[in-house]
Amino acid sequence: MTLKKALRNPSLVAGGGIVLVLTLCAIFAPLMAPYDPASGGNLLYANEPPGPMFWLGTDDKGRDILSLLVHGARVSLGIGVGTQLVNAAIGIVLGVTAGYFGGWWDDVVSGLTGIFLTVPTLIFALAIMAVLGPGLVNVFLALGLTHWAYTCRIARSQTLVVRSLGYVQAAHLIGFRSGSIMLREILPNIAGPVLVITSLGMGAAILLEASLSFVGLGAQPPSVSWGLMLSTAREVIFTSPWMSVFPGLAIFLAVLGFNLFGDGLRDLLDPHMQVDHGK
Numbered sequence: 001m002t003l004k005k006a007l008r009n010p011s012l013v014a015g016g017g018i019v020l021v022l023t024l025c026a027i028f029a030p031l032m033a034p035y036d037p038a039s040g041g042n043l044l045y046a047n048e049p050p051g052p053m054f055w056l057g058t059d060d061k062g063r064d065i066l067s068l069l070v071h072g073a074r075v076s077l078g079i080g081v082g083t084q085l086v087n088a089a090i091g092i093v094l095g096v097t098a099g100y101f102g103g104w105w106d107d108v109v110s111g112l113t114g115i116f117l118t119v120p121t122l123i124f125a126l127a128i129m130a131v132l133g134p135g136l137v138n139v140f141l142a143l144g145l146t147h148w149a150y151t152c153r154i155a156r157s158q159t160l161v162v163r164s165l166g167y168v169q170a171a172h173l174i175g176f177r178s179g180s181i182m183l184r185e186i187l188p189n190i191a192g193p194v195l196v197i198t199s200l201g202m203g204a205a206i207l208l209e210a211s212l213s214f215v216g217l218g219a220q221p222p223s224v225s226w227g228l229m230l231s232t233a234r235e236v237i238f239t240s241p242w243m244s245v246f247p248g249l250a251i252f253l254a255v256l257g258f259n260l261f262g263d264g265l266r267d268l269l270d271p272h273m274q275v276d277h278g279k
Contacts, residue, residue, distance in 0.1 A: 005268060012264025018257030022250075026073040033067035037224055047240045057242040059232065065242060068224050069250050075225040077254065079139055079218075080206030086144035087205070088151050088198040095155025096182050096190070100163055109152065116149035122208055129217040139218045143208055147201060154197045158190035192269035196262050203258035210251050226250050 041062035048058040056065035098109035124146040132138040212218035213227025226247045233243035
């Protein structure tokens with residue numbers, strides 16, 4: 001029944017399809033890319049427009065844009081999805097413990113959450129990158145420590161609701177420890193909203209990584225990412241527009257795919273928002 005509902009949800013199917021295609025491109029990049037970007041390209045084919053030989057054209061070094069996009073998916077998706085998973089773990093731990101224990105710990109976590117929600121994540125990430133310097137490892141650290149506030153707020157609010165339910169109170173009376181109650185009783189029952197906000201955050205994380213790479217603080221040559229491709233293409237945007245159009249479309253599709261997938265999950269997991277898409 002759940003599978004049938006999922007297949008009738010256009011947002012979930014479309015978003016899942018986009019995410020699946022991009023993930024396969026990232027995993028099998030060496031097999032799918034027509035050329036090897038690490039070879040350095042051929043200046044004889046520099047700035048070639050899209051055509052039969054190079055479907056999406058070439059850059060100013062003669063490298064195939066399609067091959068760069070496929071290999072760039074590894075960095076952009078890897079950093080985006082990886083950092084969001086770290087953020088989700090931080091947000092779940094802080095949110096669940098704050099909602100469960102309350103008191104001074106809840107005040108501390110709520111205060112930190114308010115600060116991180118008030119100041120844009122990109123500002124925090126730029127400040128950290130200014131101290132650590134450019135590089136993919138530093139991007140992972142910067143984004144992995146700054147984008148947890150949304151997950152934390154959802155986890156805390158859901159924990160406050162679940163904590164007062166009968167089966168949690170019964171677990172207290174039986175003598176279960178707090179850690180066991182949070183893992184076995186609370187966490188499984190808040191997994192739906194947390195999973196939705198995590199999937200939605202993956203698109204935002206990919207966009208943040210692209211922004212850092214665009215300003216020169218993210219991926220560094222010879223690494224390839226979609227944001228770095230946009231950064232190198234901005235100087236020839238009028239003479240060779242394909243160099244910026246296709247990386248921009250890749251970022252757009254990735255963000256759109258994760259957002260659609262998150263919306264579909266929300267419709268599927270939230271009984272108050274379910275719509276019969278079969279009609």
